[in-house]
Amino acid sequence: MGGNGHEIDIEEDPYASLVGLITKNELEDVRPRSSTTCIYKVPYRLRRANEAAYTPKAVSIGPIHHEKSSKVMKDNKRRFLKKFLQRTKKDLIHYVKIVKDSEDRLRDCYEETFDFSSDEFCHIIVVDAVFIVELFISSYLDETGVDFQVLDAGEWLSSEETEVHFQLQDVGGSFPCARRVPYARWVLREVWTELLLLENQLPFFILEKIGKDATRESIVRLFHWSCRTLLKLEEEKDTNLDEMPLHLVDLARKLYIPPNPKIGPNKMENLEVPNATKLHQAGIKFKMGSSKNLLDVSFSNEILEIPKLTITDSTEAIFRNLVAFVECHCEIHIPYICHYRRLMDYLVDTSRDVDLLGKSDILENWLGDSNEVASMIKTLGYISTRHHLQNQLCRMLVRVKMDFSYVTFLLNFKCCIYKVPVRLRCVKEKVYTPQGVSNGPLHHGKDDLKAMEEHKMRYLWDYIQRTNVSLEDYINIVKQSEPKLRSCYAETIRFSSDEFLKIILVDSAFIIEVLLRDCIEEFQKEKHDRIFDKPWMLVDVTDDLILLENHLPFFILEDLFDPNKIKLHPTHMEEFSIIELSYKFFTSWMHLEGTEENLKKMSSTTIQHFVDFLRNLFVPANPREGEECERLGIPSMTEQDQAGVKFKVCSSKNILDIHFENGILEIPKLTIYGDTEMTIRNLVAFEECHYHETYLNEYVVIMDCLVNTSKDVELLVNYGIVENWLGDNSDASTMINKLRDGVLTKTDCFHFANIFKDLNAYYNTSWHKWKTNLKQNYFNTPWAIVSVIAAVLGIVLTIIQAVCSIISVN
Numbered sequence: 111m112g113g114n115g116h117e118i119d120i121e122e123d124p125y126a127s128l129v130g131l132i133t134k135n136e137l138e139d140v141r142p143r144s145s146t147t148c149i150y151k152v153p154y155r156l157r158r159a160n161e162a163a164y165t166p167k168a169v170s171i172g173p174i175h176h177e178k179s180s181k182v183m184k185d186n187k188r189r190f191l192k193k194f195l196q197r198t199k200k201d202l203i204h205y206v207k208i209v210k211d212s213e214d215r216l217r218d219c220y221e222e223t224f225d226f227s228s229d230e231f232c233h234i235i236v237v238d239a240v241f242i243v244e245l246f247i248s249s250y251l252d253e254t255g256v257d258f259q260v261l262d263a264g265e266w267l268s269s270e271e272t273e274v275h276f277q278l279q280d281v282g283g284s285f286p287c288a289r290r291v292p293y294a295r296w297v298l299r300e301v302w303t304e305l306l307l308l309e310n311q312l313p314f315f316i317l318e319k320i321g322k323d324a325t326r327e328s329i330v331r332l333f334h335w336s337c338r339t340l341l342k343l344e345e346e347k348d349t350n351l352d353e354m355p356l357h358l359v360d361l362a363r364k365l366y367i368p369p370n371p372k373i374g375p376n377k378m379e380n381l382e383v384p385n386a387t388k389l390h391q392a393g394i395k396f397k398m399g400s401s402k403n404l405l406d407v408s409f410s411n412e413i414l415e416i417p418k419l420t421i422t423d424s425t426e427a428i429f430r431n432l433v434a435f436v437e438c439h440c441e442i443h444i445p446y447i448c449h450y451r452r453l454m455d456y457l458v459d460t461s462r463d464v465d466l467l468g469k470s471d472i473l474e475n476w477l478g479d480s481n482e483v484a485s486m487i488k489t490l491g492y493i494s495t496r497h498h499l500q501n502q503l504c505r506m507l508v509r510v511k512m513d514f515s516y517v518t519f520l521l522n523f524k525c526c527i528y529k530v531p532v533r534l535r536c537v538k539e540k541v542y543t544p545q546g547v548s549n550g551p552l553h554h555g556k557d558d559l560k561a562m563e564e565h566k567m568r569y570l571w572d573y574i575q576r577t578n579v580s581l582e583d584y585i586n587i588v589k590q591s592e593p594k595l596r597s598c599y600a601e602t603i604r605f606s607s608d609e610f611l612k613i614i615l616v617d618s619a620f621i622i623e624v625l626l627r628d629c630i631e632e633f634q635k636e637k638h639d640r641i642f643d644k645p646w647m648l649v650d651v652t653d654d655l656i657l658l659e660n661h662l663p664f665f666i667l668e669d670l671f672d673p674n675k676i677k678l679h680p681t682h683m684e685e686f687s688i689i690e691l692s693y694k695f696f697t698s699w700m701h702l703e704g705t706e707e708n709l710k711k712m713s714s715t716t717i718q719h720f721v722d723f724l725r726n727l728f729v730p731a732n733p734r735e736g737e738e739c740e741r742l743g744i745p746s747m748t749e750q751d752q753a754g755v756k757f758k759v760c761s762s763k764n765i766l767d768i769h770f771e772n773g774i775l776e777i778p779k780l781t782i783y784g785d786t787e788m789t790i791r792n793l794v795a796f797e798e799c800h801y802h803e804t805y806l807n808e809y810v811v812i813m814d815c816l817v818n819t820s821k822d823v824e825l826l827v828n829y830g831i832v833e834n835w836l837g838d839n840s841d842a843s844t845m846i847n848k849l850r851d852g853v854l855t856k857t858d859c860f861h862f863a864n865i866f867k868d869l870n871a872y873y874n875t876s877w878h879k880w881k882t883n884l885k886q887n888y889f890n891t892p893w894a895i896v897s898v899i900a901a902v903l904g905i906v907l908t909i910i911q912a913v914c915s916i917i918s919v920n
Contacts, residue, residue, distance in 0.1 A: 149308070168301050171310045174309045198323045212319070245301070250325075302337060303424040306359055368405055389414065405417075419474070421476055461480035537852045541787060542792065544654040547650070549655065549661060550617060569619055592607065708729070729764075735861070739863040746818045
C-alpha cells in the first residue's frame with residue numbers, strides 16, 4: 111500500500127518483504143485518529159517518577175491492564191455481575207448487545223490499539239462496567255439506609271487468613287465486608303482509589319448505558335456520593351454537568367473545577383511564588399477558604415485564602431492521574447488542576463511550610479510526618495531521572511553472542527553520530543537520553559519510548575498521502591543509502607537490513623512531518639493531532655531532536671523530502687528546503703535570532719545532523735585563531751566588577767563573539783531557559799567527539815569562570831548579558847557551574863587565550879582596583895562627592911592655618 115495505491119509483486123520487488131512488514135503489520139492496523147480518544151497510557155516521563163501511582167494493584171478496569179488481573183478479582187467481578195443481573199432482571203445478552211453495538215466507539219476512546227478479539231474486548235467492557243455500576247449502587251443504597259448488602263462475609267476476596275470485618279466510612283461506603291487477609295481494612299479504599307487511575311478507565315457513556323436499568327440516580331450522582339470523602343467534595347455539590355464526562359478521572363476533574371473559574375493570561379513568563387514561610391514573613395496571612403472546591407483560591411487585602419486539602423495515602427495517586435490526563439488530553443485548554451499543583455509546589459518547600467499551612471487549617475495531614483507531606487507535594491510534578499542499569503556482565507555476554515555479520519559495513523564515510531562519552535553521561539544521564547521519542551537506531555525499541563511508535567506510523571502514512579509517492583519508492587531511496595547510513599554511526603548497528611531500513615524511513619518521515627506541521631499552519635488543522643494539539647508533547651519531541659544519540663543523518667532527510675511534491679494551498683507561495691524548515695522549527699523553540707548570516711553560508715552537504723546544524727549557527731563566521739593558554743582561569747563577574755571592568759552586551763548575536771578592549775568586556779546575550787543545559791551539553795559532546803575546534807567547550811569554560819555564585823548571575827542579568835527564564839539566579843549559577851563537569855579542555859589551542867591574558871593583566875593592576883574603590887565608596891553619589899571635597903578643603907585649611915601659626919610665632 112502506498113500513497114498511490116500500487117499493488118506489490120512480492121516475487122519481483124526486491125523490497126517486498128519490507129513493504130509487507132510495514133503495510134500489513136502496521137500501516138493497515140493503525141487506527142485512524144479520533145477526536146473521541148480520552149483514555150491514555152501515562153507518558154513515561156511522568157510514570158517513572160512514581161510507577162505505583164499509575165498502576166492498579168487491587169483491581170484492573172478496562173483492557174489496558176486486563177491481562178494482569180488476578181483470578182480472585184475475576185471471581186469477584188463475576189459475583190458482582192450475578193448480583194447486578196438479579197437486580198435488573200435482565201439477561202446478560204441484553205448488556206452484551208449494548209456493548210457490541212458501541213464497540214467501535216469504545217475502541218476509539220483508547221489511545222492504544224488492542225489485540226483483543228471482538229468477543230474478548232466486549233467481555234472485558236461488560237464485566238468491568240457492571241462491576242463499577244454495582245459498586246456505586248451498593249455504596250449509595252447502604253449509605254441512605256436501604257437494606258441492601260452486596261457483599262456477604264467472605265465474598266470480597268478469599269484467603270486462608272483470619273476473617274476481619276471492617277467498615278469503610280472514610281471512603282463514603284459503610285457496608286460491612288469481610289476479607290481473610292491481614293490488611294483487609296485497606297482493600298476497598300485501594301479499589302476506590304484505583305478507579306481514578308488514568309489507565310484504569312472505561313468510557314463514561316457505557317457506564318450510563320449499563321446503569322440506567324439498575325438505578326434512577328445518575329452515575330455522576332452515585333460517583334459523587336461514593337467518593338465524596340475520598341476526594342473531599344462538597345456534600346451538596348451540584349452534579350448537573352453541562353456535558354457528559356469522558357470517564358471517572360474526567361468526572362473527578364469536573365467536580366473539582368469551580369462553577370465560574372477565573373481565566374488568567376495565556377502565558378506568564380518567569381512566574382514564581384515565594385514559599386509559605388517567606389510569604390508569612392512578608393506579612394501575608396493565610397486563611398482556610400470556606401469553599402469546599404480545592405481550586406477556589408483567592409488573594410485579597412494581603413490574605414491568601416485556600417480551601418482545605420486533606421493529605422492521605424491516596425492523595426498523590428489521585429493528583430498524579432488528574433495531571434496526567436490533563437497533559438494528555440488535547441481538548442482541555444485550561445489545565446486548572448496543573449495550575450493548582452503548581453501553586454502548592456511553590457508554597458511548600460519544607461516541613462516548615464507544611465506546619466504553617468497546617469496551623470491555618472489549609473493542610474490536614476493524615477500522613478503524620480510533615481517532611482513526608484512536603485516531599486510528596488514537591489514531587490507531584492517531578493520527573494524522575496533514575497535509570498535502571500542492566501547488569502554489565504549480562505550485557506557483555508549478549509554482545510559477544512550476537513552475530514557480527516553487520517560489521518561488514520565499512521566506514522567509507524565519515525561517522526558523525528556518536529554515543530556520548532561515559533565521563534559526560536555519568537554527570538547527568540537525563541540530558542543525553544530521549545524521554546519521549548527515539549530517532550534512529552541507537553535508542554530504538556526501548557520500552558519507555560514505544561508509546562510514540564504508533565504516532566510515528568501515523569505520520570509516515572500522512573506523509574505518503576501528502577506527497578503521493580509510493581511506500582516502495584521511499585524504501586528504495588533508503589535502501590540505496592544503507593551502507594552510507596550505517597557508516598554515519600560510530601557504533602555498529604546490529605539490526606537486520608529490513609529492520610534498519612524501517613527505522614530510518616519511519617523516523618525520517620516523522621521528523622519531516624513535524625517540521626512541516628510546525629512551520630505550515632494549514633497542516634496543523636488537517637486532523638486531530640495528538641502532538642501539535644498538546645504543547646507538552648511537542649516540547650518532548652523538540653527536546654529529543656537535539657540529543658546527540660537520537661539523530662538521523664541530515665542527507666537522508668534531504669533525499670526523502672521533495673518540496674515540489676508537497677500539496678499546499680494556492681495562496682501559499684513560499685518555497686522552502688529542509689534546511690529552512692529546520693531553522694524555522696528550532697528558531698520557534700530556541701533563541702537563534704541573529705544567526706541568519708551563518709544560515710546563508712550553510713549547505714546541506716556540510717550538515718551532519720541537527721546538533722551539527724545548531725553548532726554551525728553558533729560558530730563565528732571568522733573565528734579567532736587558537737593559542738596556548740597558560741592559565742585557564744579569570745576572575746568572576748563580581749571580582750572583575752570590583753576591579754573596574756565594565757560589561758556590555760555585544761551587538762553580535764553569536765554567543766561566541768566575546769571581546770575585551772579598553773577595560774570593557776563585551777559578551778553576546780545568552781537566554782537561559784529550561785532546555786539550555788541540555789542543548790549546550792549535547793553540543794559540547796558532539797564537538798568533543800567530532801571536531802578539532804572546540805568553540806562551545808571553550809564558551810562553557812569562560813562562562814564557568816565568570817559565574818561562581820548567584821551574585822555573578824545577578825550582575826550578568828543587570829547588564830542585560832543574561833536573560834534568566836529559570837527565575838532563580840541560584841539555579842542559573844548552579845547550572846552554569848556544572849556545565850564544565852566531565853569536560854576536557856585543550857590549553858594548547860584555546861580561542862579565548864588573549865581575552866584571558868588581558869583580563870588577568872587588567873585585574874592584577876592595582877591602580878584599577880584603587881580607582882574603582884574610590885568611585886564605589888567615595889564618589890558614588892553627589893553628596894558623597896561634596897563630603898569628600900569638604901573634607902579635603904578642611905584638611906588643606908588646617909594645614910594652612912598651622913603653617914601661618916608657625917610663621918607668626920617665629
